[in-house]
Amino acid sequence: MVGRYDRRNGVVEFASAGFPPALLHDGMAFREIGADGPAARHPCRCGLHRAASRSWHARAVFFSDGATDARDAQRETLGAEGLRNTIARHAVLAPEARLRALIVDLKRLDLVDDTTLLLLQEPRGSTMQMLLDMKFPARAEEMRHVRARLRAALDAQEIGPELRDRLVLAVDEACTNIIRHAYADCPAGDITLRLTRERDMLGFELRDEAPCVDPTRIKPRDLSECRAGGLGVALIDQTMDTWRIEPLPGGRGNALFMHKAVVERGERMSGTRMCRRGLRSDRGKGGAALPRPFARKRRQDAPSCESERSEDIG
Amino acid sequence: MPRLASPSGARTLDKSTNACVSETLGDYVLVRLSGEVDLSWSQQVRKAILAALAGSNKVGVELSAVSYIDSSGIAALVEGFQNARSKNQQFGLVAASKAVMAVLQLARLDRVFPIFPDIDAARAG
Numbered sequence: 001m002v003g004r005y006d007r008r009n010g011v012v013e014f015a016s017a018g019f020p021p022a023l024l025h026d027g028m029a030f031r032e033i034g035a036d037g038p039a040a041r042h043p044c045r046c047g048l049h050r051a052a053s054r055s056w057h058a059r060a061v062f063f064s065d066g067a068t069d070a071r072d073a074q075r076e077t078l079g080a081e082g083l084r085n086t087i088a089r090h091a092v093l094a095p096e097a098r099l100r101a102l103i104v105d106l107k108r109l110d111l112v113d114d115t116t117l118l119l120l121q122e123p124r125g126s127t128m129q130m131l132l133d134m135k136f137p138a139r140a141e142e143m144r145h146v147r148a149r150l151r152a153a154l155d156a157q158e159i160g161p162e163l164r165d166r167l168v169l170a171v172d173e174a175c176t177n178i179i180r181h182a183y184a185d186c187p188a189g190d191i192t193l194r195l196t197r198e199r200d201m202l203g204f205e206l207r208d209e210a211p212c213v214d215p216t217r218i219k220p221r222d223l224s225e226c227r228a229g230g231l232g233v234a235l236i237d238q239t240m241d242t243w244r245i246e247p248l249p250g251g252r253g254n255a256l257f258m259h260k261a262v263v264e265r266g267e268r269m270s271g272t273r274m275c276r277r278g279l280r281s282d283r284g285k286g287g288a289a290l291p292r293p294f295a296r297k298r299r300q301d302a303p304s305c306e307s308e309r310s311e312d313i314g
Numbered sequence: 315m316p317r318l319a320s321p322s323g324a325r326t327l328d329k330s331t332n333a334c335v336s337e338t339l340g341d342y343v344l345v346r347l348s349g350e351v352d353l354s355w356s357q358q359v360r361k362a363i364l365a366a367l368a369g370s371n372k373v374g375v376e377l378s379a380v381s382y383i384d385s386s387g388i389a390a391l392v393e394g395f396q397n398a399r400s401k402n403q404q405f406g407l408v409a410a411s412k413a414v415m416a417v418l419q420l421a422r423l424d425r426v427f428p429i430f431p432d433i434d435a436a437r438a439g
Binding site for chain 1: 350352353354382384385386388389390392396413416417420421422426
C-alpha cells in the first residue's frame with residue numbers, strides 16, 4: 001500500500017494491492033474506500049474534511065485481511081462486520097488509545113495471518129483539560145474525601161446530578177477494588193486519579209502501584225445473579241461507555257482508563273448513543289464473539305435471589 | 315467513625331454523619347443507617363443487620379438518611395435479605411433515599427428487595 005495525505009485539504013490518496021477496502025468512519029457510519037479497480041492505475045481519493053462533523057473528526061482505518069481473519073475460540077472469523085463493530089466500540093477514544101484498544105481486542109483472538117492496522121485521523125489540536133489530578137493513600141477511609149473532590153469537579157462541568165452520582169459511584173468502585181484486591185497481598189500504596197475532558201468526552205484514569213493484574217480476569221458479573229459480591233465491576237460497566245485495564249511496564253502497577261461521553265446539562269448523551277451504535281451486535285458477521293468486558297451491555301430482567309448465601313462482600 | 319447500634323438509638327439521624335442505630339419496636343427491629351455507606355464501615359453495617367436477624371424474625375433497614383451507598387453497602391443488604399429468606403424471616407428496606415434507589419436500580423435489585431415507604435408499612439409486611 002502506498003499513499004499520501006495532504007493536511008491542507010484533508011485529502012487522502014492511496015493505492016493498494018490485495019488489501020481489503022479501507023473504512024472511513026464519520027462517527028456514525030462506515031463507508032468503504034478503495035474497493036474499486038486495479039489500485040495502482042486508479043488511486044483512491046477521499047476527503048477527511050468533508051466526512052467530518054461538528055463533534056467528530058473523520059478517521060480512516062486501513063487494515064490487512066489478517067484483521068478480519070482473526071478467529072475466536074470456536075474458530076469463527078471476526079469478519080468485516082465484526083471488525084467494524086470493534087472499531088466503533090472504541091470510537092470515543094483518542095487516536096493513540098483507540099489504536100491500542102483495537103490491538104488489544106484483536107490480540108485476544110487468534111491471529112492466523114500477518115495483521116496490520118493503520119489509523120489516519122486529522123489532528124484536532126490539544127483541547128484536553130485536566131479537571132482533577134489527585135494522589136491519595138489506598139485506604140477506604142480516604143474515599144469520602146475523594147468522592148467529594150470528584151463530585152465538585154463534575155459539578156463544575158455542569159454534569160447533571162444523576163449522571164454525576166453514577167460517575168462518582170463508578171470511580172469509587174474502581175478505587176475500592178484497587179484497595180481490596182490489587183493491594184490485597186502487599187502493603188497498600190497510593191492511587192492516582194485523573195479526570196480529563198476533551199470536548200464532550202470525560203476521561204477517568206486510575207493508577208496504582210500494586211502487582212500487575214491479569215486484565216482478562218476483570219469482568220463484569222451477570223446482574224441477573226443476585227449475590228452479595230462482585231458488583232463493583234458491573235456498576236462500572238453499566239455506567240461507562242468504555243473501560244479497560246492495562247498493566248504498567250516493569251511488572252508493577254496498573255492503569256484503568258474509563259470514558260464517558262457527555263454534553264451540556266439538559267441535552268442527551270450523544271456520544272453514548274453513537275458508541276452503542278457500534279455495540280448493536282456482540283457477534284460479528286462471522287459469528288466471532290467480541291471479547292469482554294467490551295461486549296454489549298444487554299438489558300437484563302430483575303435477578304432472582306434463589307442463589308445461595310455469599311460471604312463475599314464488595 | 316460511625317455511631318453504632320444501640321437498642322435505644324436517637325430518633326433522628328443526620329445525613330452527613332455515618333451512623334448505624336438499631337431500634338426495637340415490639341417484635342420488629344429497625345436498623346437505621348445514615349451518611350455515606352461505603353467500604354470503610356460497611357462490615358459494621360453487615361454485622362448490625364445479621365445481629366438484628368439473630369434477635370428477631372422481622373427486620374427492616376431504614377435508609378432515608380443515607381446519602382451514598384456503594385457496592386459493599388449493597389452487599390450487606392443482599393446478605394441480610396438472603397439470610398432472612400433462608401430462615402423464613404421477614405426482611406425489607408424502609409424509606410430508601412433517592413441515592414439508595416438509584417444504586418438499587420443500577421444493580422437491578424430494586425425489584426428484588428421488599429421496599430416499604432415507611433415503618434408502618436414495613437411492620438404490616
